[in-house]
Amino acid sequence: MNETVEMTDPIEQSVGGKGGHLLRRVFHISMSVIPFIYYLWYEPLVDFLNDIANLSWTKEKMVSLAIIVMAIGEVIRLKLGITIYGQRQYEAHQVSALVWGAFGVGMTCLYAPSAGIGFAIILSLSLGDPLLGELRRKGMDETKVMFYGSLLLALIWAGSAYWCDASWWMVPLFAPLSVLAEKPRLRFIDDNATMSLIPLAAAMILAPWL
Secondary structure, eight states: OOHHHHHSOHHHHBTTHHHHHHHHHHHHHHTTHHHHHHHTSHHHHHHHHHHHHTOOOOHHHHHHHHHHHHHHHHHHHHHHTOOOTTSBGGGGSSOOHHHHHHHHHHHHHHHOSSHHHHHHHHHIIIIIHHHHHHHHHTTOOHHHHHHHHHHHHHHHHHHHHHHSSOOGGGHHHHHHHHHHTTOOOOSSSOHHHHHHHHHHHHHHHHGGGO
8 A cells, every 4th residue: 555545534545435434344343253164163164065066175175266266356356447335446456455355364264373373363353453443543643553452462362372272472472463564554465464464474484383
């Protein structure tokens, strides 16, 4: 993203105005269900889809296919130069935040070292990014934005350590890392991707120590 885009009110940039902005936030938060489906509730869904298509695919193959289909669809959208309800106007000519977020979530599902880490990374994106965005939109000081964002993400990582298989020492490391991963403003990649891919890369590097 360029600086001009970042300085513009996200509601003004959203196709559909307030309604489009709200839909964008709701969709973002709704991604929180993905780790539950992928790690806990996947068997009935995978069996259902396999029965329909007479296949014997794994959940990993289905995520891989979803990423491929999404990428093809985005190429077509960019060729047509269109935006859909809830997208930002500038996304008519660059890969959308939706696709970047879905790509990051898909890669996390495929390559997170454990279910607990996958849970924490995806929930940090789906819940943390909307919080950070809304706090900034309200004009909150950046130091406070970082503090409240880190607090929420620390709770997410602590929950993953308590209920899943993430390690407790990851809480003070990955909570601020995930917040910092949202800060870069780059034209070629959206923060919806960096918030998942940067912690994912760090987790993969540290996997031998987990």
